Amino acid sequence: MTEKLPVTIAIPVKNEAANLARCLDRLGQFAEIVVIDSGSDDATCEIAKSYGARVSNFRWDGKYPKKRxxxxxxxxxxxxxxxxxxxxxxxxxAFCDALKLALQDETKDAYWLCYTNHFLGKPLRFGLAQRKLALFRTGKALYEKIDEDGWSTLDMEIHEHPIVEGPIGEIAAPIDHRDYKGLGKFIEKHRDYALWEARRYAKLAENPSSQAHFTDRQMFKYRHLAKWWYPWFYFCFTYFAKLGMLDGGAGFHYAAYKSWYFQSIRLLIQEQSADR
Structure with missing residues (x-):
């Protein structure tokens, strides 16, 4: 038998019966699979167990730590x-092959991963690429600690990054990300994210030293998030400079909705400031 990759795949879920089997079907080469469930009331846990995954049951108490x-x-x-x-x-x-090579590099403690997003049923080949720091050595990283007592309803780290103790590489082979459950769900999700981002912006203003570990991309975002031009900058950057226009209608609408998202954050920040 082929030796399995020495990686734990950790899958945070809630009511993901529609997607989970397809995801798990691709994971036969990995040594451990863990599904971290937040009280699903569909067949998510049964599907996970049928694939031999370890199921961890998570209940958030509204404080640190969150799910991951x-x-x-x-x-x-x-x-x-x-x-x-x-x-x-x-x-x-292709991703598994690239991952196997990456794990042989003893100088790296984490890797940025790349994703192919889909919107309105079409893959987005251009625009601002999605990257996540989602692979790291066990014990070498934890996600950012953010004081969310009493103001967040999101039980999992969303825009928080892992803070890694060591050098970071990148795996170029993309992961196929089909995060599309209909336009209504997309809007609802980004409404929740916008509320979280506006509240986090206020927390960062109270404690600027908490930005010390930010990536360059994070620093740029939070430095300019409340400025009037930022949503339009995002649209022009992703649609024109990053050639999102080549993705046709899906590319235009995705860039437009993301600009709406950043505009919503900006107005929420203004609203919060007026209330203080």
Missing amino acids: NWFLMNEPPTQPWVLFLDADEFIDQ
Whole structure:
């Protein structure tokens, strides 16, 4: 038998029965699979167990830690590496081959991963590429700690990044990300994210030293997030400079909705400031 990759795949879920089997179908080469469930009331847990995955049951109390950090701190991976994967993210053999090579590099402690997003039923080949720091050595990273007591309803780290103790590389082979459950769900999700971002912006203003670990991209975003031009800058950058126009109508609408998202954050920040 082929030796399995020494990686724990950790999949945070809630009611992901529609996607989970397809995701798990691609994971036969990995040594451990853990599904971290937040009280699903569909067949998510049964599907996970049918594939031999370890199921961890998470209940958030509204405080630190949230879902990913809770798993790392309380029911940690058994493998030397951990890869966080969403149920609607699907890997292929090209990614597994690239991952196998990356794991042989003893100088790296984490890797940025690349994704192919889909919108309105079409893959987005251009525009601002999605990247996540979702693969790292077990014990070498935790996600950012953010004071969310009393103001956040999101039980999983969303825009928080892992803080890694060591050098970081990148795996270029993309993961197929089909995060599309209809336009209504897309809008609802980004409404929740906008509320979270506006509240986090206020928290960062109270404690600027908490930005010390930010990436360059994070620093740019939070430095300019409340400025009037930022949503239009995002649209022009992703649609023109990053050639999102080549994705046709899907590329235009995606850039437009993301600009609406950043405009919503800006107005929420203004609203919060007026209330203080």
